[in-house]
Amino acid sequence: MVLAEFRVANQQRKDSFSIEPSNFPWLREIGDLPSKLSPTYLRQAFLSFFVNFQHRPNPWNALSHKLSPKAVRGLSVFRARCEYCHQATLSMRGYESLPFADWKHWLEAEEKDLVWGAPFYTKTGIKPYVHRAGARVPSLRRVQQKYPYFTNGSSRSLRHLLSRFRHKGLTAWHHYEPQWDQAEAPDAKVLTSDEIDALEELLRFF
Ligand code: HEC
Structure with missing residues (x-):
């Protein structure tokens, strides 16, 4: 607008x-x-x-100030599985991502804020697709306070959303259908329960 x-x-x-x-x-x-x-x-x-105008500081962050050890583990999982789409950037308009070594500092500083999104569209299995190229990678800022998740509202919680996630090499799906087994996503993997715990904790700080 x-x-x-x-x-x-x-x-x-x-x-x-x-x-x-x-x-x-x-x-x-x-x-x-x-x-x-x-x-x-x-x-x-x-x-x-x-x-x-500034976004309100993250209330979770204002309480704890430091990432918990579990959230710090979540950073590495996020780098490996999520960040090539949800980028550690200052704007959705194609800014460069911040180096991994800086993420913790940015998440802990009250006056700093990252977007964790990207300007491009991609297909992640969340249907119907809202655009012929899929959906734009949304920002994950304050994502813990949202409900429900995805353009089709099909995840009720972050835990549910994370349990649906599948990945294979550099391809990933937010929704995966069992009949894809052989064709679209042969041997796509789920996140382990440790990875889900760590990511769920980390996303509170976004
Ligand atoms: C291949 C690119 C890609 C990867 C990798 C990816 N995402 Fe996403 N993500 C998307 C897209 C595109 C959407 C929007 C889908 C929709 O709603 O139609 C999305 C939506 C989401 C949402 C819902 C946001 C909202 O406002 O409803 C969350 C939360 C999320 N992703 C977290 C993650 C996490 C955590 C990871 C890593 C485990 C991850 N994503 C990996 C592309 C990706």
Whole structure:
């Protein structure tokens, strides 16, 4: 929505609008406003909001400050199984991933935040596919507070989601159907229960 808004602004189109605060009584609470808010005024206000806006710190992190030993084990599992899609990056717009050695520090620092997503689409077996290339790799920031999971809502908990995961070399599936055994995913492996425990703990810090 924000990108679309600025695209319209840059094209100097005439379909942008003004707001008259007298038509919106709740705007009085904001205090001194001009009698008419022009498109330029609105966009400047919008921009200064985004410059100052921050996601709320992760409440789990605020309580514990340090990754538990189990979450630290989860980091290695995440690097091996998840990070080539859910990337340790600052933005979904194709920034480079941070080196593994820095992840722990970024997860423990209150003022730092990583996205754990990617701009590309991929097919992971979660159907129906919302795009012809699958689904965009979503951010895992604050994922523990979400419910349910996936575009089709088919996982009720992170534990359930992790128990469905299958991998083989650098291919992975979030949903796997037994009849694929021979064709699409011969000898795809599940995560071990230790790996699931460690990942579940780690995801609380995202
Ligand atoms: C091959 C790329 C790929 C790999 C590897 C991968 N994921 Fe995903 N992940 C996706 C995609 C794409 C989706 C979105 C699927 C959908 O909802 O249609 C997704 C969705 C998720 C979601 C649900 C997010 C939400 O907001 O509903 C979680 C949680 C998740 N992945 C965790 C993991 C974990 C943990 C691993 C490693 C064990 C992992 N993923 C490995 C591509 C991947």
